[in-house]
Amino acid sequence: MSAISTRPKRPRFDVNGWLFVGPALALIAIFMVFPILHSLWMSFQSGLGMRLSFAGLKNIYRLFNDPLFFMALTNTFIFFLVQVPVMLTLALITAALLNNPDIKFRGVLRTAIFLPCVTSLVAYTVLFKSMFVANGLVNTVLINLGIVNVGIPWMTDPFWCRVMIIIAITWRWTGYNMIFYLAAMQNIDRSVYEAARIDGVPTWARFVSLTVPMLKPVILFTTVTSTIGTLQLFDEVSTITGGGSAGGAAGPGNSALTLSLYIYNLTFKFAPNLGYAATVSYVIVVLVAVLSFLQFYAARERKA
């Protein structure tokens, strides 16, 4: 007791401590805080290129009257609502299967499923593009297997274009999420399963009532990161649908125009309106915040 009480009181302001964290704080202030605040300030300005002037809430007004913004928002939500659940379910199932010690070549299979997410985003989208063109590999295989008579218009029909992009992102990211689930599953005590087996709980019920609840924190984590990733979807749609001259649409009927792609277009492809682009980017910030909050709220620990 006495040892503790005689210890000198720490000063509120410790010079040495602040000197150590100072450089990091300064860098964070310059490269994180300042840009965030500056872009917030920019979102109240409007004009072309350097000719920005204060515009008050004009950008917000424009946002609500911009059909292309709503199209981008709708597309983003379609990708988010369809792709995230499909991908996470797939990841969970593959993780459960590959966690079974009786399966042979587990290591090889795990690597194979994880491999897509170490490939370069642009490289794989270029590959997907060449596979899904009108007379590409996918259509040729489907026709030869007799599944379809005429090639599916992946690149020219809005619906199929979205399907193709969802397939692409799912292929790329399923393995990534699977690794989290696998790691978490190995931490589950085997005795829990043994007890359940002795009690006569069937396999599928063990998965639903034991594995899934115990993975809840990890599922929450992957849901939040996947949500953020999908809301920021850019590389895939830009590479798969881009490449047209001058303007060009983002996929047939702008079906692959996401919020991020729209921000890019507003800044670099169109006459640069940095103020309006900043406004649209804050929409993503708000969406991510709201959706993450909802997900945390839905998965909160309920005290009995």
Place this chain on the structure above:
Amino acid sequence: MNRKTVALAFAGASLFAIAAAQAAEVTVWCWDPNFNVAIMKQAGEIYAKTHPDFKLNVVDFAKADLEQKLQTGLASGVADGMPDIVLIEDYGAQKYLQSFPDSFAPLSDKVDYSGFADYKVKLATLDGKVYSMPFDSGVAGMFYRKDMITAAGYTPADMQDLTWDKYVEIGKAVEAKTGKKMMGFDPNDGGLVRVLMQSAGGWYFDKDGKLSVEGNVALKGALDVIQKIQVNNIFRPAAGWADWVGSFTSGEVATVVTGVWITGTVKSQADQSGKWGVAPLPKLSVEGATHYSNLGGSSWYVLSGSKAKDESIDFLNEIYAKDINFYQKILVDRGAVGSLLAARNGEAYKSNDAFFGGEPIWQNFSDWLAKVPSVNYGTFTNEVDSVVSAHQPDLAKGTSVDDVLKAIDAQAQTLVQ
């Protein structure tokens, strides 16, 4: 390390470095190593013969990267790290000139513009000053496969003075007889709309730069043709540039309607030699329609913050505005048709091309070049273009052109501000 230490380090490294720093170095940003980059290097070599101190540093980017870098640099307002000369696609000229005032040097005092194709000069004019050194032209034409057209029961003579209605008719005959489609067409790309619209002297904007969609005769005529091409299914769908190029290099289509710069790509298939011909564009059936139009093309701009501004301007002026031999060279080596009209009097322009059955295609293209209607590309071509491209699939479904124009107008209004 700050600038001073860098300079000291270099100076310490060798005395030669100091000598090199005194000679003017002109940095150029452009895209396409086989075309713009190579041509600019050739220009630099020619100029260096008479100006031994001159040093040219041509930096090769992808076009999208260059535009992004340029736009970011100009927006930051810092001249450091920017080039002296930059290549800008004509559709974006006014966007840059108007968004970044005083960033580009006006050249009208030093360059004689009377020798250039009129439309190339007008598109880089702002408030009475011309800012560009006009470079390659995108004068448009119709490349066609003589063998397929003949198989369909038509002659090359029939192709010379077409309307688009006749074109669609021939397209049906070609498919019936040969099983080939009439053209490769990417519904996500608005290039063809722009070609058609400009051939009738129209654009997305009127002469004052105001959005003109509903009631735009040329645009309506263009969309009408796009609808006919799609509804009659005389096209082979293409996804992106490479796939579109593949449609004609692999011999799947009978015509290619695009800018002259595609000539090299068409000729890349040696086994198709003698099978191709080049004719003027088919005509729209609206008032003011011509057989002449443009797709793409770009021009050189000097940045006003450049340290070697005067040298850059003199270099461009000496070579691109005066050197007729240079234009012969880049035509032969690269297939580049410049927009200096006097260049067509040179030898290379008079040659006949065996690949096109001995047609004087360069002479033809440069004849058409002088007749391309001048239009106002405005500040927002890319914006409206993305909207128009997005509505091309609607036309395929049979939505009336008037309804599509209305929808385009509604979406474009918010983008154009």
